[in-house]
Amino acid sequence: MIILYTYIFIILVAILVTVIMTQRTQNSRRITTDKATRRRVFYIRQVVNLLQDESRIPMNIIARTRSERIALCEAIHIVRSHTYGTDSSPLNQTIRDNGLERLLFQRIRYSTGLRRAHWLTLSSCITLGEKSIHKLERLSNSRNHAIRIASVISLIASDPQMAIQRISALRYRLSPLDISRIISLLRRGIIPIAYEPLLQSNNYNLQMLGIAIVRNFGIDIADKRLHDIISSCNDKAIVREAILTLSSLGRPLGRAKIRYRMSNMSISERKSFCRYLATEGYSVQALRTLFSEKEMHYAEALIKSYKRDLVCRQYT
Amino acid sequence: MQTIHIIILSLLLLAVGYTIIRAIKTTKALSMYNFFVDNTAGCCESLGFTGCSVICYAVNDIEQIENLLHTEYDRYEILAVIDSRLYPDIFYSIVKQYGLIRVNTIVSDELSNTHIRALYRSRQRRFRRLVLLDEAYTSPYNSLDCATLVASYEYIIPLNASMRLREHAIEYASILISENRERALVAIHSSADDECYIIKREYIISHDGFSATLFHDVPSTQILSTPTPLIYTINNEELRRRFRNNMCAVTFLILLFEMIWADGLTAVATLLSALLIYLIVKYYNVVANDRFCPEWAMLCYFRHIRRIFYGRKFLV
Incomplete structure (x- = not known):
């Protein structure tokens, strides 16, 4: 038996040494990475020029090799995720001419896990055909969370009119990060900021998205809808999000329904909320209606501590 | 004799197998980390209202604070704890560097035995995350308690x-926290770094502050263990040297034992498995191309073996 073990170990050692040597050689040839970065920067400049060109003279961006086409995809993704409200139609010709959609879906098909999620994320920046949308719909039910959410985002980006239907049809709850990623699409001006129907909906994902929109865009006229959610919603997570959003907007919190919801919170939740209000800059007077006399002692200590008053002695 | 052979070989196989699993897990976790960092840039803004306070105790270099100030996550603060009487040089250099001024100190009475002399904050907006605590030093646990209070x-x-925190570590930690909010988690442990914990403030308060037995009564289901490295250590040459010496000494002792009690072939198998473990770690290093993760950090799980006998300890 021991001989067998020794042989196995020898074989494993030999394999590992070979793999390490190969990897090292590849790493030493990492000049290719710099080359890829340079190529990407080159295409970013070209894409920006194309989007800025107001004369609308057809300008061709040509990527000949596969690595150039990948660099072009990444460049489009970078530019589009950092610009607001750009008209993407000048890019459509480039995407068609270089066969970027076909390239991306080939990659999506032959990759798995995070690589697949990466290609799906890139595909959110190009206009997709119907065939590709069908493929994405299938992937939006994947067991892998990263793939699932990347395909949902890609679907929303390619067909913004259907965004609400698609989100409401999801059979799972979106995480705060997923919602933030959808919000980034909103920031790019891809989907409209219609928060009211979202807040009125009974769907968890839509309500959370609506609340996130209100918070991210500082829509303080939405406080009536938030109050409605606080008084009528049965989901604790949504109520928590609504109360915190209301306080991040700096709205008054003294209403009876908020007091009632707060009375149902655990001691640690109330304390955490108290700290949150202190950092948001609420006054002692504003908090007096929300917390008991004993809790107010804690709240006062917080508000009157380092966050508010300066002692005028400078140690410099 | 046959039994000794079987035991030794099983242990060797176990060690090799565990190292392989660990290397694979850490590599996968790192690619997940890189995926989130690359694809969700700008999305990690106050995820689910999750906030993190980083406490640095025993600060002896201003560079550490510089490193921590690079984080851009919005609900994040740095609490540096120093005794101005014991370490006046570093204390006043920090005060001068960031233009800190003394502010009011009314600290809550949630924890006993805390001796905060003063709090300092900056008037400059870019350093608003930084809070300097001047405390009468008694022990590192007390320093942590003082910072927890504020x-x-x-x-x-x-x-x-x-x-030191890795780039985007706070954002990644917030993703982990917000995605596991519904689980009653007490802490998140980054098992790749051995000593990195993200602990719920309310749990520390209920446990009456930091101590070595902080996690003694906590079931393992309430501590989320992630293989993603969130921190890295500097000035660890001494630790590395000691660890390398210990590993060599243990291997030598096993070899000696085998030469006397078993046979030469078993010794060869042991030597080969030690080589194999080293190569696996090296392979991880080369493949992940992780400049912060030295070989010894990958092998820190040998120290985890103690937990089987003594339970999880929070050591500072």
């Missing part, structure tokens, strides 16, 4: 003088 956010990350 921490504004729900989660605490204790760091000693040699620890």
Whole structure:
């Protein structure tokens, strides 16, 4: 038996040494990475020029090799995720001419896990055909969370009119990060900021998205809808999000329904909320209606501590 | 004799197998980390209202604070704890560097035995995340307790003088926290770094502060263990040397034991498995191309073996 073990170990050692040597050689040839970065920067400049060109003279961006086409995809993704409200139609010709959609879906098909999620994320920046949308719909039910959410985002980006239907049809709850990623699409001006129907909906994902929109865009006229959610919603997570959003907007919190919801919170939740209000800059007077006399002692200590008053002695 | 052979070989196989699993897990976790960092840039803004307070105790280098100030996550603060009487040089250099001024100190009475002399904050907006605590030093646990009292956010990350946060570590930690909010988690443990914990503030308060037995009564289901490295250590040459010497000494002792009690072939098998473990770690290093993760950090799980006998300890 021991001989067998020794042989196995020898074989494993030999394999590992070979793999390490190969990897090292590849790493030493990492000049290719710099080359890829340079190529990407080159295409970013070209894409920006194309989007800025107001004369609308057809300008061709040509990527000949596969690595150039990948660099072009990444460049489009970078530019589009950092610009607001750009008209993407000048890019459509480039995407068609270089066969970027076909390239991306080939990659999506032959990759798995995070690589697949990466290609799906890139595909959110190009206009997709119907065939590709069908493929994405299938992937939006994947067991892998990263793939699932990347395909949902890609679907929303390619067909913004259907965004609400698609989100409401999801059979799972979106995480705060997923919602933030959808919000980034909103920031790019891809989907409209219609928060009211979202807040009125009974769907968890839509309500959370609506609340996130209100918070991210500082829509303080939405406080009536938030109050409605606080008084009528049965989901604790949504109520928590609504109360915190209301306080991040700096709205008054003294209403009876908020007091009632707060009375149902655990001691640690109330304390955490108290700290949150202190950092948001609420006054002692504003908090007096929300917390008991004993809790107010804690709240006062917080508000009157380092966050508010300066002692005028400078140690410099 | 046959039994000794079987036991030795089983142990060797176990060690090799565990190293392989660990290398694979850490590599996968790192690619997940890189995926989130690359694809969700700008999305991690106050995820689910999750906030983190980083506590640096025993600060001896201003560079550590510089490193921590690079984080751009919005609900994040740095609490540096120093005794101005014991270490006046570093204390006043920090005060001068960041233009700190003394502010009011009314600290809550949630924890006993805390001796905060003063709090300092900066007038400059770019350093608003930084809070300097002047405390009468008694022990590192007490320093952590003092900072916990003034921490504004729900989660605490204790760091000693040699620890530094990786780029986007706070964002990634917030993703982990917000995605596991419904589980009653007490802490998140980054098993790749051995000593990095993200602990819920309320749990520390209910446990009456930091101590070595902080996690003694906590079931393992309430501590989320992630293989993603969140921190890295500097000035660890001494630790590395000691660890390398210990590993060599243990291997030598096993070899000696086998030469006397078993046979030469078993010794060869042991030597080969030690080589195999080293190569696996080296392979991880080369493949992950992780400049912060030295070989010994990958092997820190040997220290985890103690937990089987003594339980989880929080050591500073």
